[in-house]
Amino acid sequence: MRLNAKLLATAVFFVCQSALATSSDEDLNDKFTKLNGTIDSINGELNSQRATLSGLKSEIENANLKLHRQVLEELKSVQRQNQYVYDAILAERESLGGKMIKPLRNYNLQTPDGKMILGQKEYVYVKEANATIDARIDTGASQSSISASDVVEFERNGKKWLRFKIVHNDRTINVEAPYVKQTRLRQSSIDGYSYRSVVKLNIKIGDYSTEAEFNLIDRTQMQFALLIGRNLLTDIAVVDVSRNNVQKRADKDGLLIISIDDYVDNKKKGIDVNQKYDEMQKENAGGQIATLSADKAQSLGTNPDKALPSVRDKIETENGSKPTIKKDPVKKTNDEKKKDEKKKKELTEKEKAALELSKNSKKSRS
Numbered sequence: 001m002r003l004n005a006k007l008l009a010t011a012v013f014f015v016c017q018s019a020l021a022t023s024s025d026e027d028l029n030d031k032f033t034k035l036n037g038t039i040d041s042i043n044g045e046l047n048s049q050r051a052t053l054s055g056l057k058s059e060i061e062n063a064n065l066k067l068h069r070q071v072l073e074e075l076k077s078v079q080r081q082n083q084y085v086y087d088a089i090l091a092e093r094e095s096l097g098g099k100m101i102k103p104l105r106n107y108n109l110q111t112p113d114g115k116m117i118l119g120q121k122e123y124v125y126v127k128e129a130n131a132t133i134d135a136r137i138d139t140g141a142s143q144s145s146i147s148a149s150d151v152v153e154f155e156r157n158g159k160k161w162l163r164f165k166i167v168h169n170d171r172t173i174n175v176e177a178p179y180v181k182q183t184r185l186r187q188s189s190i191d192g193y194s195y196r197s198v199v200k201l202n203i204k205i206g207d208y209s210t211e212a213e214f215n216l217i218d219r220t221q222m223q224f225a226l227l228i229g230r231n232l233l234t235d236i237a238v239v240d241v242s243r244n245n246v247q248k249r250a251d252k253d254g255l256l257i258i259s260i261d262d263y264v265d266n267k268k269k270g271i272d273v274n275q276k277y278d279e280m281q282k283e284n285a286g287g288q289i290a291t292l293s294a295d296k297a298q299s300l301g302t303n304p305d306k307a308l309p310s311v312r313d314k315i316e317t318e319n320g321s322k323p324t325i326k327k328d329p330v331k332k333t334n335d336e337k338k339k340d341e342k343k344k345k346e347l348t349e350k351e352k353a354a355l356e357l358s359k360n361s362k363k364s365r366s
Contacts, residue, residue: 004024005167011196014084015130015322031141038258042283053203056196058148074154075295076356079154096125098348108246109247111238115235115237115238115335116206116208116235116236117207117237117238117239117240117243117246117247118137118205118228118233118237118238118239118240118246118247119137119239119240119241119242119244119245119246120136120137120239120241120242120244121134121135121136121137121224121244121245122134122205122244122246123134123135123205123227123244123245123247123249123250123256124203124204124205124228125203125249125250125251125254126146126175126201126202126203126226127201127203127204128175128176128177128201129166129167129173129175130173130254131173131251131254131256131257132224132249132250132251132254132255132256132257133146133166133168133224133225133256133257134224134226134245134256134258134259134262134281135224135225135226135227135228136224136226136227136228136259137221137228137233137239137293138227138229139185139229139230139233139239140228141212141227141230142229142230142231143183143185143198143213143215143229143230144212144213144214144215144226144227144228144229144231144232145196145214145215145216145217145219145226145227146166146201146215146217146219146226146227147166147167147168147217147219147220147222147225147226148162148164148165148166148175148216148217148218148219148220149164149165149166149167149218150221151163151216152163152164154272155178156176156178157310159178159179160178160179161176161177161178161179162176162177162178162197162199162216163175163176163178166214166225166257166259167220168219168220168225168260169257169263169274170260171255171257172254173257175236177197177199177200177201178199178200179197179199180199180213181197181198182195182196182197182198183195183196183197183198183217184217196215196216196217196322197215198213198214198215199213199214199216200212200214200218201214202253203232204250205247205250206247206248206250207247207248207250208236208247210232212231212232213231213266220229222260223258223259223260223261224259226257253276253277253280254277255274255277256273256274256277258273260336260354277293299335323363331363
C-alpha cells in the first residue's frame with residue numbers, strides 16, 4: 001500500500017509540475033509582451049522629454065542671446081548719453097573761456113558708440129600681400145573673400161599653408177597664408193554648392209587691425225580683388241553706402257590695387273596710382289644693379305658687390321682697404337677740356353725746345 005501510495009504521489013507531482021511548466025511558459029510570453037510594450041512606452045516618453053529639453057535649451061539660448069544684446073544696447077545707449085553730456089559740457093566750458101581735455105573722437109569716422117563708419121568701398125591693407133587693396137564692403141556676404149589663382153598647397157613647420165597669386169591692375173602679387181579649412185557655400189547663380197579653401201590673413205582698415213578668415217576665389221575678372229563680408233563687419237562697423245573710402249589708408253606709400261573700372265579710367269587719363277611706389281622700389285634697388293641715375297649720380301644700394309666700381313671704391317676705402325679698381329671716369333666740363341688742350345699745347349712747345357737743344361748739342365760736337 002505504502003509503495004502504491006508513493007508511486008501515486010510521484011505521478012501526481014510530475015503531472016502538476018508539467019501543468020505548471022506549461023502555464024509558466026504562457027505567463028512568461030505574456031510578461032515579455034507586456035515588458036516590450038512598457039519599454040516602448042518608456043522610449044517614447046524619453047524621446048518626448050528629449051525633444052522638450054532640446055526646445056527648452058534652444059529657448060534658453062535665444063533668451064540669453066536676446067538678453068545679451070539688450071544689455072549691450074543699453075550699455076551703448078548709456079555710453080552715447082555720457083558722450084553727448086560730455087560734449088555739451090565741453091562746448092559750454094569753451095564758450096565761457098574754460099579749458100578741458102577734448103576726447104579723441106571723430107564722428108565723421110565713427111559712431112558715438114565707437115563703431116567704425118565704412119563706405120561701400122574701403123582701402124584695406126593686407127599684410128601677407130604687402131599691398132593696400134580697394135575692397136568692396138558687402139553686408140549681403142556672410143564671409144569675406146580674396147582673389148586667388150594658381151593655388152598651391154605646401155607645408156610649413158608641420159602645418160598646411162597655401163600659396164596663391166593676386167592678379168589685378170596688370171600686376172601679380174604672390175601671397176602665402178596658413179590654411180584654415182574647406183568651406184561649402186551655396187551659390188545663388190547656380191544650382192548647388194561650391195567648395196572653397198579658407199586662409200587666415202592679417203588686415204588693417206584705418207586704425208583697426210585684426211586677423212580674419214578669407215575664402216579663396218578667382219576674382220580676376222571681378223571689379224574688386226577683395227570683398228569684406230559680415231564676418232568682419234559684425235559688432236565693429238556700420239556701412240554708409242552713400243560714401244566711399246571713409247577710413248584713412250593705412251599704408252600710404254605702399255602698393256595700391258584699385259577696382260578694374262578705376263584702373264581703366266586712370267590709365268586713359270595717363271595716371272599711374274603706383275608711380276611713386278615704383279620709383280621708390282627702383283630707388284631702393286639701386287646698387288643691386290650697376291646703373292646711373294638720371295643726373296649721372298652714383299647710387300649706393302643694398303648689395304655692394306654689385307655696385308658701381310666707384311661706389312665699391314668708396315666702401316672699401318671707408319673699411320680701410322683701398323681697392324685696385326680705378327674709379328669711374330667722370331665727364332669733364334668745357335673749362336676742364338680747355339685746360340687739358342692748353343697743357344697739351346704747352347707740352348708740345350717744350351718738346352720742340354728740347355729737340356732744338358739736342359740738335360745744337362750734336363752740331364757743336366761735330
